[in-house]
Amino acid sequence: MNKITKHPTYFVDIDGTLVVYRKFVDLEKSILTPIQDMINFVNKSFEGGAHIVITTARPEEFRNLTIQELSQVGVKYHQLIMGIGRGTRVVFNDMDPEKQELPRAWGINLVRDGGLKDVSLPLFISSYESN
Numbered sequence: 001m002n003k004i005t006k007h008p009t010y011f012v013d014i015d016g017t018l019v020v021y022r023k024f025v026d027l028e029k030s031i032l033t034p035i036q037d038m039i040n041f042v043n044k045s046f047e048g049g050a051h052i053v054i055t056t057a058r059p060e061e062f063r064n065l066t067i068q069e070l071s072q073v074g075v076k077y078h079q080l081i082m083g084i085g086r087g088t089r090v091v092f093n094d095m096d097p098e099k100q101e102l103p104r105a106w107g108i109n110l111v112r113d114g115g116l117k118d119v120s121l122p123l124f125i126s127s128y129e130s131n
Helices: 024-029 036-047 060-072
Strands: 004-006 009-013 051-055 079-081 128-130
Touching: 009 036, 024 060, 036 051, 060 079
Parallel strands: 009 051, 051 079
Antiparallel strands: 004 128
């Protein structure tokens, strides 16, 4: 049986995570400030095979502006999901029967606008092979 590589999927928020937080009413008139270490992490993960899903509570009416901003700060991603709730975001996923020791869902809470400083990612969040 051929083994396949299973890459992680990252669900990444925009405001306060990839760029410095701005209120929706201020998006078009405020300065876009990237959080560079987070953008570097996302881009490196993208280039390593991870699937990047950008998520945001920004309303759909800001889609074009959001795509423009993500391009301007150089974020590489596969999907953009807009209009999700501002409350707690929960991921449900099943376990791989061949790798039950590996959690297949994980959450990391970052300090708003803080990037990845003082954050240690679990070593198991990486690509792995399975049948």
